[in-house]
Structures are given as C-alpha cells and as structure tokens.
Amino acid sequence: MKTATVSSSSFHPYTSPFLQYPNHTKPTTIPNPTSNTSKTNRKMIKSEIEIRVCVNKACSKQGSRETLDILSGISPPNINIKSCGCLGKCGSGPNLVVLPEGVLVNHVGTAMKTAQVLACFSTGKENDPENNLKSLALRKKADVELDNKDYEQALSLLSQAIELKPFGGLHLIYKSRSSARLGMGDVSGALEDAKKALNLAPQFTQAYICQGDAFLEMEEFDAAEKSYSSALQTDPSIRRSKSFKARVAKVHEKLAAADLL
Template identity: 55%
Template structure:
C-alpha cells in the first residue's frame, strides 16, 4: 500500500460513525468534497457480487468528461458495497448499487448542474440504444442516441457522441460518424475510445495515415488497449489496407 492509499483510508475512516461504522449520507460527504476529480469503483469479489460492474457502467455514463471513473481492487469495507473511492480526498462511499443512488451521488457532487431525472432518462435511453445496436437495429439506435443528445444531459454526453459515431459508421454515414467522433474528442480530449472511433472512420474513408494517427493517439492515452483483441484486429486491418494500397 502506498502513501496515497494510506492517506485515503485514514481520511475515509474518519467519516464513519465510531459506534456503527456507517458511512455518512451522500449529501454530508458532498458538502465538503465537491472537487472530486476521480471515482474508483471496487470490482473485487464481494463488491462485484453486489453489482459494482453495473455501478461502474452507470457512473461512467452519468459523469462529465472531466471526472474519471475507473475500476480498482478492494480497499476494504467489504459487505458495505458496492464501494467507491472519491479522489483526491480519499472519501469512501458505500452502498452505491443502483442507478438512483449513483445519480444521488452525482447530484451532490455537482449541485445545481446535475439534473437527476434528465440524466436517468438519458441513461435509460442509452441502455435501449445499446440493445438495438447489439441487435443490428442501427437506425433505431441512432434515433435513441439523438434523443439523448437533444436532452443535453450534464454527464456522459461525450460517450453518447462516441456511440452515435459507431452507429453512423455501421449505417455508412461516414461524414456524420466523423463529426460525432470529433465532437466527443472536443468534449473529452483524452477519451481514447473516441480516437478509436475516429480511426475507424478514417479507415473506411481510406485515409490510412489519419487512421494510424488516431489509433496511436488512443494507444498513447491508454497503453493497455494494446492487449485488446479488437484493437489488435484494427491494427491488422490497417496494415492489410496499407499493404494493398502500396501494391502496384
């Protein structure tokens, strides 16, 4: 455990009642900690059984571009999960296992900006869009994602533009797909998935050098994607296209 982890656990422990060891309410935490830069979601065994992967997905969809949401290993308090760690203050939040609880946390972290109803409605539409995309119903998915964008939710809008870019690519709307990928990057300049979408569009447009630059930008932001089968497949496809283009 490093010094930061020790500090985090020490500070977090001070928020528990000495008798019942319970976390303070979201509102009590947020009043003193509205400068959260990152949320880490425990995805270890116990929290995973309590739905932490769903919490991770929900918070990622509700968060603004400047708030990172990442999975992490166990940091204690097993049984009170899904557990979150708010950084840099090191505050542990427990029992965040439903979309409503995730929205409550976000509303307290961003008072006055986060409209829970709009964001939860957008989240429901996003789940429907994901379902339609998986079924290959790309027109329906595009309509749903466009509705989310019209809602102008506080968080997750960069993710929505990235998703609509993927949908429009499947529909052969390359200019629209590129526009959406660029908008996602304007909102979140270090969003590596948007760079991947951008690269996919350039690949279809046969702009191979631009595709390579987009993929390299994604890799620079998140080197771990190098291990991803889908990323490896993209690089292989790009290399094949380059070889074909250079063949007399």
C-alpha cells in the same frame, strides 16, 4: 435543474492509511452536499476526481458492481471511476470513497442514489441525476441495437440521449452514435461524432478507433493510421485485440497499395 438529495448520514471522513492519493486532503468535518461551502469547494477542484467502489464480497452481495457500472456510464471524463477492495463499514454497503475529498459514502445501492452521489461531488452546473439515468438507459438500449445491426434505431435512441443533455457519459453516447452512423453509411456524420467524443474525452481510446474507421471509409489512410496510433498510445493493451490488429493491417495494406500507384 433538479437538486440531488442525499442524507448526510451516508457521508463519513475516510481516513484509512492504505489509500494514498496525490494531493489527498482529508476533511475534518463531513461535507454537507447541499451547503454553499461544499459547492464552493467542489468548484475549486480543477483536476480529476476519483471515485473508488468497493467490490469486496459483502459490498458485491449488496449490489456494488451494479453501482460501479452505473457510475462508469454516467460520469464525465474528469471523474475517474475504479473498483477497489474493502473500505470498511462492511454491511453498510455498497460503499464508495471519493478522492481527493476523502469522503466515504455508504448505502449506495440504488441507481438514483448512485446518480445523486455523483451530483454531490461533481463540478457541473447542470447535473440532473434523473436525466443522467434516462440517458444511460437509452444508450444501453442503443448498444443492443448496434449489436443487432439496427443502426437506424440505435441512432434514434442515441440522439434522444443527447437531447437530454446529461452531465456525464456524453462522450460514450457520441462514440456509439459514431458507430451507428458509420453502419448507416453516414461517414461524415460518424467522423463528426467521433471528434465530439474526443473533444469531451481526449484520452478516449474507442473514440480514436471510431475516428480511424471513418477516415478509413473516406480513404484518408494517413489520417486513419494516425487515429489508430493515437488509440494505441492511450491504451497499449489493445495491441493484443484481433479487431484492432485487423484495422491496422487493413490501413497498412491500403497505404502500401497507394505507394505503388
């Protein structure tokens, strides 16, 4: 396993009063990301970690939106990634704050630095920043192939990404591979991957939709309706989505037709 190396000069205690967080404890000293004490403290964090990335004007100019995108793509489900306003230290960005540890990190302006920072605050035993980035790149290429309906190529790329055993983003890869398999007509494989995504991220809306799509193709309409209902519970905003409305209408139509038989 490759060890993440981030200069401790980038880490600062964050004490701004406007950022409140449940069980938020601010450290009195800056944690050394490679120290045994820091590693022990991170293992004790059982609940969600939250990382907020400043997307204010100065940090945006320094690439914070790219940092946010990378973190969103390589983080496991228990690490919540959000954008936020100014964190201070303008000109030293991109800046982010890690909660509940309450640590401000500056100069997170490259993909590798972003992956290394995530590794410093994660609880995973196997967290290779380079592998995480390779896996993310493969998934993004695969998503382009999915848009082009080249499902076979997308499947190949996503399988390669899974073989890298990334620390985070695996639920996103399984979701995309579920879509690829469904496009190829491998319905059972699509259902299997959707379930794997949900095992990793039980609140993952898109995985519920993929699961529902697979059930719909298998003509298991009750199960499809249940999956779509679960998707709506995790994210009520999809109620306004035309594609989601079409899915629900289709499954209701199939259920109504089955009742007439």
